[in-house]
Amino acid sequence: MTLTSRAFQQGGTIPMKYTCDGDNISPPFAWSGVPEGTRSFVLLCDDPSAPSGIFHHWAAYDIPWDWRRLAEGHGPESLADYLGEFRDILASHRLEDMVCVRRVVFDMDSNWKCFVENYSDGYHIPHVHRDSLSRWKSVSTRVTPSNENYTASFSAHEGSQLLLPFPDYVGFPAMPEIDEKWKTGTFFTTLRPGMMMTLGNDGALVFRSEPLSATQSRLTVSSLFPKSTVARNDFEEIVQNYYRRNAIVVGEDVAVSLRQHAGIESPYARMALLCRTERSLNQIANWILDRVIGPQA
Numbered sequence: 606m607t608l609t610s611r612a613f614q615q616g617g618t619i620p621m622k623y624t625c626d627g628d629n630i631s632p633p634f635a636w637s638g639v640p641e642g643t644r645s646f647v648l649l650c651d652d653p654s655a656p657s658g659i660f661h662h663w664a665a666y667d668i669p670w671d672w673r674r675l676a677e678g679h680g681p682e683s684l685a686d687y688l689g690e691f692r693d694i695l696a697s698h699r700l701e702d703m704v705c706v707r708r709v710v711f712d713m714d715s716n717w718k719c720f721v722e723n724y725s726d727g728y729h730i731p732h733v734h735r736d737s738l739s740r741w742k743s744v745s746t747r748v749t750p751s752n753e754n755y756t757a758s759f760s761a762h763e764g765s766q767l768l769l770p771f772p773d774y775v776g777f778p779a780m781p782e783i784d785e786k787w788k789t790g791t792f793f794t795t796l797r798p799g800m801m802m803t804l805g806n807d808g809a810l811v812f813r814s815e816p817l818s819a820t821q822s823r824l825t826v827s828s829l830f831p832k833s834t835v836a837r838n839d840f841e842e843i844v845q846n847y848y849r850r851n852a853i854v855v856g857e858d859v860a861v862s863l864r865q866h867a868g869i870e871s872p873y874a875r876m877a878l879l880c881r882t883e884r885s886l887n888q889i890a891n892w893i894l895d896r897v898i899g900p901q902a
């Protein structure tokens with residue numbers, strides 16, 4: 606594994622800011638070359654040349670296996686800061702009591718942002734899912750986020766949008782513990798940079814879009830249900846209706862991501878410009894996202 610910091614070089618001096626004479630915060634770190642099967646990380650900050658022997662400055666542990674960096678001054682508690690009120694909004698769905706029963710991976714010839722942008726856009730359900738999800742008669746309300754790290758909108762409707770509104774899509778009952786106001790619909794949420802969650806009153810779908818390169822991405826779709834639902838005798842039989850729905854709906858998502866990427870690469874594609882420098886600004890922003898932040902995010 607390789608551990609680096611953009612604050613100082615290998616063998617160099619750690620800036621004063623990161624000492625008790627400065628702001629006394631931890632430096633930013635990034636790491637790569639993670640072994641297969643890694644479950645979590647521990648980061649130790651020791652000084653082996655201290656006069657009294659090895660001096661243990663600090664340690665960070667239980668860093669999730671899929672993290673590849675720690676921001677400056679970033680301790681384990683700052684994930685809660687990052688999420689803000691997002692956790693409170695979804696608290697009654699009790700994700701902690703759910704289990705992942707199925708995970709499907711799609712490797713796509715499209716930039717990882719295509720799926721994220723599609724999922725977030727208002728045109729998504731009416732157009733991308735015009736023959737499937739848009740058949741639900743629903744009224745959407747956007748939740749005002751407490752920070753810029755997430756978006757959430759609630760779609761009120763009958764039944765469950767983790768299924769399709771056709772007679773042979775039998776589902777599970779609504780989770781009893783869910784807030785009454787959230788019982789009659791679905792949350793569509795985006796957690797930046799590349800995670801999206803669809804939370805029904807009966808379970809959840811979690812999407813993760815990550816870059817493999819500037820033109821290739823990996824979409825992972827996980828199906829979650831409450832433990833009490835998974836314990837039902839008829840679980841395996843009924844859950845097939847949810848998988849059937851996913852094959853159709855996620856198939857539409859994948860197809861539109863590929864079409865969108867093809868459009869970006871088309872010689873006829875022209876970006877709409879709001880100012881003369883917008884194209885170069887977009888290119889710089891995308892270059893950074895794909896090649897600098899992307900592989901480490």
Ligand SMILES: [Fe+2]
Pocket residue numbers: 724729733734854858
């Ligand atoms: Fe979709």
